[in-house]
Amino acid sequence: MGFKAYLYDIWEAVATTAKGMRITARYGVDPRETITLQYPEERWEPSERYRGFLHNDIKRCTSCTMCVRVCPVDCISLEAVRGADKKMVLASYDINIGRCMYCGLCVEVCPPKSLVHTSGYEMATVSRGELILHFVPEDAETVKGRVAKQVAEAAAKAEAEKAKAEAEKGEAEKAAKPADAPQAPDPSPPPKPPREEAAPFIQPAAPAFAAGNPETADAAGKKPAKETEEEPAKAGDEGGEGKE
Amino acid sequence: MLESLAISLVDAVPVLSGVPLWTITLLIMVVVAAVVLTFALTYAGLATYVERKVAGDIQARIGPNRVGPVGILQFLADGIKLLLKEDIIPAKADRFLFVLAPYLVFIGSFAAFVVVPFGVGLIASDLNIGIYYVMAITSLVVVGVLVAGWASNNKWALLGGMRAAAQIVSYEIPVGMALLPAVLIAGSLSLQDIVRSQGGLFGIFGWNLFHNPFTFFSFFLYYVAALAETNRTPFDIPEAESELVAGYHVEYSGIRFAFFFLAEYGDMFVVSALATACFLGGWHVPFLNAEALPAVWGNLFSLGVFLGKALGLVVVMMWVRWTLPRLRVDQLMRMSWKYLVPLTFFNLLGVSLWLLLFQGRGIPQMIASLFG
Structure with missing residues (x-):
């Protein structure tokens, strides 16, 4: 190494150090360079197309089970029974958000567009069971019981009407009546806030919701008689996942 | 220098004239040492805070900002933590x-x-x-x-x-x-x-x-x-x-x-x-x-x-x-x-x-x- 190269080395060391320090000084002094967001207080707005937690608007859900079938990781479980008006009534709709991989297939496939991605991404629980989102606020058995009762009533009414019609020979009214009559009490899950999580993982033991509604509790009590009417609506995966 | 300080102290406060001079000198030495040490520790504590703030600024972060206003008490928290x-x-x-x-x-x-x-x-x-x-x-x-x-x-x-x-x-x-x-x-x-x-x-x-x-x-x-x-x-x-x-x-x-x-x-x-x-x-x-x-x-x-x-x-x-x-x-x-x-x-x-x-x-x- 010649003397010239030696001096050049020194010059290079000084020059590059100065250059680096100029850059860090710029970052250090300029407040606009601070990009940290104070997370709990301020947060980024997620993009419109962000795939956050799933949310099902159960008033619009038709219980078609498309989401259940398409889900690659089987995180959605659904139970539905046929109501008195021949429409399906959701008994339970659970999404295991801890297992969900946010592929968005269920949202794409949903015919009534009731299943959507929200922008939610924050959830912390102490047990995995709490990661299951329940969209039907009531206990599945309660709903089934109430629907079965309604179906039974409708059937009994139809029977009575039929008998009456036969007796009076009023043939024309027979077809229309049974469809209208049970319509009013039917929309079984009352439009409560759907995200209310009732006793999530000890669900079978604690029918917390049913307690608030004596009518349905009654119905559940006298149900077993009408068991044959309610076909468990082909819920794909028997909801075993939901009761971890 | 400290001894002359001690002498001037004795001159100023006649009550101390009974105390041997070396005791007063020693006392002044301890006080001076305590002052210097206090300064040194305070400085070291604040320097850790400043260092973290400087690092944060340079790396486009914020640095400590939770303990006290703008995180100024962070060094106390760290010090207590280290003691415990x-x-x-x-x-x-x-x-x-x-x-x-x-x-x-x-x-x-x-x-x-x-x-x-x-x-x-x-x-x-x-x-x-x-x-x-x-x-x-x-x-x-x-x-x-x-x-x-x-x-x-x-x-x-x-x-x-x-x-x-x-x-x-x-x-x-x-x-x-x-x-x-x-x-x-x-x-x-x-x-x-x-x-x-x-x-x-x-x-x-x-x-x-x-x-x-x-x-x-x-x-x-x-x-x-x-x-x-x-x-x-x-x-x-x-x-x-x-x-x-x-x-x-x-x-x-x-x-x-x-x-x-x-x-x-x-x-x-x-x-x-x-x-x-x-x-x-x-x-x-x-x-x-x-x-x-x-x-x-x-x-x-x-x-x-x-x-x-x-x-x-x-x-x-x-x-x-x-x-x-x-x-x-x-x-x-x-x-x-x-x-x-x-x-x-x-x-x-x-x-x-x-x-x-x-x-x-x-x-x-x-x-x-x-x-x-």
């Missing part, structure tokens, strides 16, 4: 040396505060061999580091200790050589004399930094070499987190680790204070003769100016730390022996010749004499 941590001594460690090492490092670093000239009269002890004392006492740090590395019975720690010893011994030479020009100009090893020699009413041009071209370079050479002596990034190969986990203090926890930590920050201040005193005019207030002012104001002004300069240099150290990557061991040694040592020798020679040729006058003085 479990004190772990490894089973196979050499217990006596393991316990001893942090104190050696701590003492080596903080004993140097004794001769730091904070102000006109604010110096714990104006030793007539001030610079020599600093060089000697800070070498105790090497012993402590090496002992810590050996006593931990851990290969990372031992490697760190060996590296630290090699590094500090290598860099002692350029540090000493770079400080000698200031000694030559003042003709004294006492730090107060060195600071006084930079007085005059030239403003900042009385500083040794502008005395002649050689002293100008000497300052930067000293700063670089001293940075290496404090074992800080880019010269932190004894700790080298990515290679040696934490180097010589890898086995230390709690308050023992805190001693190493405080010693590092103490070292930073000592180095900066020495650079300030030797090259940046020490406590001289520009365009104001601090010594001629009333004692209280003179001391306050000079203290403020000195702390401003020294802490400014500490911040520059932090700035360098968060800018440059770590040197390799061979690069570090090459830098010391092939660059810094020859250059500081050359500088020393240059300053000596300059003083010989121009009868000790610096460039500002010569320019001033041109205009009468």
